[in-house]
Amino acid sequence: MHHQHKLHLDQPALYTIQVQGRIGENWVSSFEPIALNVALDDEQHVTSTLRVAVADQAALQGLLRSLYTLGLPLLLVR
Numbered sequence: 001m002h003h004q005h006k007l008h009l010d011q012p013a014l015y016t017i018q019v020q021g022r023i024g025e026n027w028v029s030s031f032e033p034i035a036l037n038v039a040l041d042d043e044q045h046v047t048s049t050l051r052v053a054v055a056d057q058a059a060l061q062g063l064l065r066s067l068y069t070l071g072l073p074l075l076l077v078r
Contacts, residue, residue, distance in 0.1 A: 009057045016051050018076035019067055023048040027070070031063060047075065 007013055028036045028050070035051040054060045067074065 012053060012055050014051065014053050015060060016049060016076065016078045018047055018049045019072040019074055020045060020047055021072040022046050023070065
């Protein structure tokens, strides 16, 4: 049985976020520390996957809003 840690709004957490399209390295540098992987999915579409530690849920919302402004469809948030 898999138990998840209870997360609170004001706690830091590590997230994996995937979008359709290519995120540039210059954009990523403003959100350090972050790991970026750009690859082709099964249908040969470019996807960008971020692994990022955020300070809290407000920081996560800010990151997601920034991705939205890039016009890249959100595929996954974990």
